[in-house]
Amino acid sequence: MAAGDDITRTDLFLVDELLTPEERDIRDRVRRFVDAEVLPVINDYWERAEFPYPLVPGLGGLRIAGGALRGDGCPGMSPVAEGLVAAELARADGGLRVFCVGHGLAMMAVGLLGSAEQRSRWLPKLAAMETIGAFAMTEPAHGSDVSSLETRARRDGAAYVLDGAKRWIGNGTFADVVVVWARDDDGEVGGFVVETPAEGYSATAMRGKTACRVAVHAEISLTGVRVPAENRLTEATSWRAITPLMLKARQDVCWEALGHAVAAYEVAAAHAVNRRQFGHPLADFQLVQAKLARMLADLTSMRLMCWRLTRLEEEGRATLAQASAAKLHTAAAARQIVLDARDILGGDGLLIDRHVARHHADIEALYTYEGTQDIQKLILGRSITGRSAFTR
Numbered sequence: 356m357a358a359g360d361d362i363t364r365t366d367l368f369l370v371d372e373l374l375t376p377e378e379r380d381i382r383d384r385v386r387r388f389v390d391a392e393v394l395p396v397i398n399d400y401w402e403r404a405e406f407p408y409p410l411v412p413g414l415g416g417l418r419i420a421g422g423a424l425r426g427d428g429c430p431g432m433s434p435v436a437e438g439l440v441a442a443e444l445a446r447a448d449g450g451l452r453v454f455c456v457g458h459g460l461a462m463m464a465v466g467l468l469g470s471a472e473q474r475s476r477w478l479p480k481l482a483a484m485e486t487i488g489a490f491a492m493t494e495p496a497h498g499s500d501v502s503s504l505e506t507r508a509r510r511d512g513a514a515y516v517l518d519g520a521k522r523w524i525g526n527g528t529f530a531d532v533v534v535v536w537a538r539d540d541d542g543e544v545g546g547f548v549v550e551t552p553a554e555g556y557s558a559t560a561m562r563g564k565t566a567c568r569v570a571v572h573a574e575i576s577l578t579g580v581r582v583p584a585e586n587r588l589t590e591a592t593s594w595r596a597i598t599p600l601m602l603k604a605r606q607d608v609c610w611e612a613l614g615h616a617v618a619a620y621e622v623a624a625a626h627a628v629n630r631r632q633f634g635h636p637l638a639d640f641q642l643v644q645a646k647l648a649r650m651l652a653d654l655t656s657m658r659l660m661c662w663r664l665t666r667l668e669e670e671g672r673a674t675l676a677q678a679s680a681a682k683l684h685t686a687a688a689a690r691q692i693v694l695d696a697r698d699i700l701g702g703d704g705l706l707i708d709r710h711v712a713r714h715h716a717d718i719e720a721l722y723t724y725e726g727t728q729d730i731q732k733l734i735l736g737r738s739i740t741g742r743s744a745f746t747r
Contacts, residue, residue, distance in 0.1 A: 365617050367655045370662050374435065381419070381432055382439040388417055389447040397448045397569065398707045404568040407451065414455070415484030422459060424466040427478035434665045438610035442661075445614030449717030450569035452611055456604070457525030461488025463600055464534045464546050468590040477532055477548065489530035491521040491549075491575060502594055506577060508537040508547055508587075515539070515547055515587060517555075517580040523724075527558045527573025534588070535577065536597075546591035547582045555580040566720035598675070605678040606664055608725040612682075612689035613657045615714045615721065619696035620650050622711050626700050637699065646695045653688040660684060676738035683731040686722050693718045 371379065392413050400407045414420070421429030422437035432440075444452040462481050465473055480486040497503050506519025517537055527533065533549045533556075549556055558573040590596055624647055627638040637643045664681045667673040697704035697715045704711050722728065737743050 365620060365651065365654050366658065367651055368659060370658050373662060374439075375433070378433060378436040378439060381436045382443060385417060385419065385440050385443040386446075388413060389443055393447040393451065394710070397451065398710070398713065400569045401448065401450065401713050402568075402707060404562075404564065406454070406569055406571050410451070411484055411487075418482070420455070420458060420484055421462045421466065421478065421482045424462060424478070424482075427466075427474045428480075428482035429462070429466065429478060430482070434606075434669045435662065438607065438661055438665045441607045441610035442614035442617065445611040445721075446618040447614075448569060448713060449611070449615065449720060450567040452614070453525045453567050453570035453572075453720075456607070457490050457527075457530070458484070458488045459607075460490035460600065460604060461530070461532055461534045463603060464490065464588060464591070465532075465548070467599055468546060468588040468596060470589040473548075473585075473588065481532065486531040487526055487529060489524055489526040489533040489573075491524045491527065491533050491535045493521060493523045495520055495522045495574075502544075504536060504538065504544065506535065506537040508539045508545060508582075510540055510584075511581075513584050514581045515584060517547060517549070517577045517582060519577050521573075521575040521577070523561070524558070524573045524575055525570055527575050528560050528571050533575075535580075535582075536591075543592055544594045544597065546588040546597075548586040548588065549577075549580060549582055550586070553580050553582075566716045566718075568716070602668070602673060602675055602678050605675070605682050605725050606668060606673065608721060609657070609661050609664065609678075609681045609685040612685035612718075612721055613654070613661055615718050616650075616654055616657060616689040616692040619693040619711050619714045620647075620654060622709060623647070623650070623696035623699040626703070626709075643699060646699060650692045650695055653692055657685045657688050674738075676735055679726065679731040679734040679738075682726060683728060683735065686718075686728065690718050690722055 392410060418430050419440050423432055423434050425431035444455055462478060465477050481488050494504050494506065508515040508517050517535060519537060531551060533551060535547045535549050536544055537547055539545050555578040557576040561572045561574055627643050627647060628636055630637045660681050664673060664677055693714050696711050700709060700711055703709050707713055733744050
C-alpha cells in the first residue's frame with residue numbers, strides 16, 4: 356500500500372470489484388448495523404456471558420434471515436451476499452453469529468427439505484425473526500461422527516415419539532422451532548420439527564464457556580416428545596439428503612473465519628500506527644511490519660477462497676472436498692491472524708474493550724465446529740486418494 360492508503364484496508368486484491376451492487380448494498384447495510392448497534396454494547400454482554408436479546412429486532416429488520424432461500428418471506432440473496440453477511444456478523448462477535456447460524460440452519464432445513472406447506476407454515480415468521488429456530492444435530496457422544504447419531508423417532512399412529520439427547524445446540528433454550536435429527540424405525544435419519552414448549556423437551560444452557568460467550572448453547576433432553584407426522588420434513592429421509600446443509604454450513608464458516616480475521620487485523624494495524632514505543636510508532640519496527648504483511652497475505656487468500664467457493668456453489672459445482680479445503684485453510688489462517696493481533700497489541704490485547712480478546716477466544720470455537728481440522732484433512736484426503744481413513 357502507498358503511504359497515504361488506509362492502513363486498515365484488507366481487500367488487497369480488490370475482490371470488492373467482483374461483487375454486484377446488490378451484494379455490496381447488503382454487506383454495507385449489515386456493517387452499518389454492526390458498527391452502530393452491536394460493537395458499542397457487545398463487550399458487556401460477552402463479559403457477562405449473556406445473550407443480547409435487544410439486538411434481535413434489529414437483526415430481524417435487516418431481512419437477512421434465510422439468506423439465499425427464496426419465497427415465503429425469505430430474502431433470496433446470492434450465496435456471496437450470504438457469505439458477506441456471515442463475515443460482517445462474525446466481525447461483530449462470534450456468539451452473535453452462532454445465534455444466526457442456529458436460526459439459519461433451521462430455516463435452511465425447512466427451506467431445502469420441507470414441503471411447500473411446511474415452508475409456508477414456518478418460514479415467514481422465521482424470516483422476520485418473529486420466531487426463532489434451532490438446529491439440533493450434535494449429540495453428547497457424537498460430534499465429529501454425527502452420522503452415528505442415536506436419537507430415535509418411533510412412529511406411533513399419527514405422530515413420531517422422540518427419545519434421545521442433543522448437545523451444543525445454539526438457541527436450544529429459547530427457540531420456538533427446533534429441527535431435531537433422529538433415526539426412524541427403518542434406521543434412516545430424518546428431520547423432525549419440534550415446536551416448543553413441548554412435553555418431554557428439556558433444554559439447559561451450558562455454562563463455563565470460554566468462547567462464543569453471548570451465544571446460548573443447550574444440552575437438550577428428549578423424553579417421549581410427540582411430534583405430529585406432518586412435522587417430519589418431507590425430503591429429509593436419509594443422511595444423503597442432509598449433505599447440502601453440511602456443505603452450506605461449512606462454506607459459511609469460512610466467511611465467519613474471514614470476519615474474525617478482518618476485525619483483529621484492523622485493530623492491530625491501527626494500533627501499530629498509533630502506539631509509540633522507544634520513541635517510534637510500532638509500525639516503524641520490522642518485526643511488526645512482518646506480522647502485518649503475513650496477516651494481510653493470509654487475509655487475501657482467505658477472501659479469494661471464500662469468494663470462489665461461494666461462486667462455485669452459485670453455479671451448483673461446489674463439493675464437500677472444496678468446502679473442507681476452505682475450512683481447513685481459513686480456520687487456521689484466522690486463528691494465526693487473531694493470535695498475531697493479540698501479540699501486536701501487547702497487554703492491551705487482553706482487554707475486551709479493544710475487541711481482539713473476544714475474537715481471540717471465539718476463534719477457538721470456530722476452529723472446532725463444522726468439522727475439526729483433522730476431520731477436514733480426512734475428507735480432503737479421501738477425495739485425493741479415493742480411500743477413507745475415518746475408521747483406521
